[in-house]
Amino acid sequence: MARRTAAAARDTRARIVHRALRIASTDGLEGVTIGRLADSLEMSKSGVLNHFRTKELLQLAVLEAASEDFRRAVWDPAREEKPGLKRLLAIEDKWIELISGDAWPNGCFWTAAATELDGRPGPVRDALAEALDRFDQAMTRQVGHAVEAGELPQGTDPEQVVFELRGVVMAANQQLQLNGDRKAPRRAHAAVRRILGLGAA
Amino acid sequence: MARRTAAAARDTRARIVHRALRIASTDGLEGVTIGRLADSLEMSKSGVLNHFRTKELLQLAVLEAASEDFRRAVWDPAREEKPGLKRLLAIEDKWIELISGDAWPNGCFWTAAATELDGRPGPVRDALAEALDRFDQAMTRQVGHAVEAGELPQGTDPEQVVFELRGVVMAANQQLQLNGDRKAPRRAHAAVRRILGLGAA
């Protein structure tokens, strides 16, 4: 019976985090309040908080959940492609797909969290910066593979390419969310290919 | 005497908006609370609110102040350059300078406001979208001039160029604010020149 209780508690926790991620997507991490979560899940505030102890720990759990979303939607499928250019293209395309779809109802969680937290020191900001760093490093490695394979010109600066690719996703996200411009994914698609030295495609 | 009073009131209002813009830069527009402004300016809450009536009108005033900052720091100096490529470069360089400096203590106000507000319908969001639209249109016109002058290839899609340029600034902003990476302005500089078809410069 203790088994069943623990499993139920894990379920509840997962439900809370999932809902919190959706709220954060439209109202920011600061918009995730205990009371709001409690109302929306028809629980008491203390019932919610019980799973995390503090709001900060809840926010860290939300970051983890976003990482999992991203891994599942972007990283895992891209890993099926050959390292280098093909995998880079897959990552970008899946990422653009993710921010255009409704898994994240208000666009790229990372972009929103980064601008929200960049001026607020603390463990949540640190965890976010670390997650984005890990992603950047993985991207940089892929660009390196592409250069080694001759898919990108010798002398390419991998960090510069990663920088520019990130900008494309951010621009697409804004155009999509603020202007509701459905051409944004196509523009992003074209920009990615230009950065990676592929003709109009 | 009514004159002096009115002038003093205008001054106070300007002081409030200026402070609010700084707070918004690090904590978002939602972080601009009446109580916090009052404390920080050593006024009463009602003394602050008196100048705006509601928080929403205060937020709109902050948007206007940010527009003025941007015009003064970016648009006005760029207007001294010839329309087309030279002016585009000036705009981008001044913009990168603005987000790297300390006029906006936590980076690009527009980027922060856009991600904060994109999921929250209302007059503030509308005003923001309109301001960004006006800016995009002005940029698009400059790209058009550059194409006509033969500074950019025939067949260039101006909106695509503007899209990519915006991404560069957003990427630089994130790299600067979240990672404290001082190479970000240089990377942005290089990316802008690549987008505009200029060799490494």
Add this chain to the structure above:
DNA sequence: CCTACCGATCGGTAGG
């Protein structure tokens, strides 16, 4: 511009 106040909501705790 102020004091004094309103109802609502915040994160969190006590105790069960």
Add this chain to the structure above:
DNA sequence: CCTACCGATCGGTAGG
């Protein structure tokens, strides 16, 4: 997982 409660803060109003 709950009820009941805490002090702090929110946007805003009344009245001067």
